[in-house]
Amino acid sequence: MLASLLYLVLRQLLTLVAPNHRSDDATQIEILVLRHQLGILRRQVKRPIYRRRDRALLAAASRILPRERWSAFLVRPETLLRWHRSLVARKWTRPHRRPGRPAIDSEVCKLILQMARENSRWGYLRIKGELGKLGIRVSATSIAMLLRRSGVGPAPHRGIGWRGFLKAQAAGILACDFFTVETAFLQTLYVLFFIEIGTRRVHVTVSTTHPDSSFVTQQARNLVMSLADEGTQMRFLIRDRDAKFPRSFDDVFASEGIRVIRTPIRAPNANAFAERWVETLRTECLDWLLILGPRHLDRVLRVYVQHYNRRRPHRGLELQVPESIAPIEEAAGVPNIERRDVLGGLVHEYMRAA
Helix, strand or coil, X not given: CHHHHHHHHHHHHHHHHCCCCCHHHHHXXXXXXXXXXXXXXXXXXXXXXXXXXXXXXXXXXXXXXXXXXXHHCCCCHHHHHHHHHHHHHHHHCCCCCCCCCCCCCHHHHHHHHHHHHHCCCCCHHHHHHHHHHCCCCCCHHHHHHHHHHCCCCCHHHCCCHHHHHHHHCHHHEEEEEXXXXXCCCCCEEEEEEEEEXXXXXXXXXXXXXXXXXXXXXXXXXXXXXXXXXXXXXXCEEEECCCCCCCHHHHHHHHCCCCEEEECCCCCCCCCHHHHXXXXXXXXXXXXXXXXXXXXXXXXXXXXXXXXXXXXXXXXXXXXXXXXXXXXXXXXXXXXXXXXXXXXXXXXXHHHHHC
């Protein structure tokens, strides 16, 4: 009730100030409303955000209004003067470029890094000369700074890295690793496999529950004899630092002129081809089957590896259609199929082998 009474009194006072709806009286009331709203904003907003045109307008208006009327602005008088000085300084300041040498184009930077990584013996001056043949002028100092920022060392100490090594020697590299399989009775089986990097052909050994040194060494002998019968020559073998690989395992390959390379501790992707094949095996085969024992696992792996080596479009392999499914594909009117459903082909071959 008291609030309503005060509201009625305030309304009567405003009616006495502007009894008629003349333009002058409406303007005064509008100014009063705006000033009151300005006071509300000052209590709520701590630091308003001004655009460039807002600052210019307020700075110009501050030069017209007298100083005693500057209380209408939301900012302090010092701020208005600073804005005005910045506008004057911008008027008399000429645009200029950043100090120092101009930046190298991004495409040229990519070309320089590609030259340095693909040609480990090229120094700064050699790269500068090759760029000059293409009509690109870049100083040797700029090339040196770019390579240093990108982590590429100088030419005498610049290595090719694992990627360059595998790419250059892929045809003569073997990779090996272990993977485990849990049976239906929670028995852990270990399987040793080898993969040829150049052709992605896989050699899988029999599974075992105890991968001791004698077992691993014997599997290495079997692989070496198999490669000799096929006439395949390998130069390097990549393996990790697992304790299941004894010294006799390395001696078997060393006797055939195959150098064993152990992956560095700080290079988790050095044996990426073997790890990627394990992921493929689990995704396409083992995750869909319940293994009962070692004999069951050996049979499944034999069928899958035969399918993997003969049916998948690997590099350097001459793909042939297996005899067991060739009549089916010809009867279906599809004489040449590069890919087939992995699970369907695996089940077909497994049922035939069983």
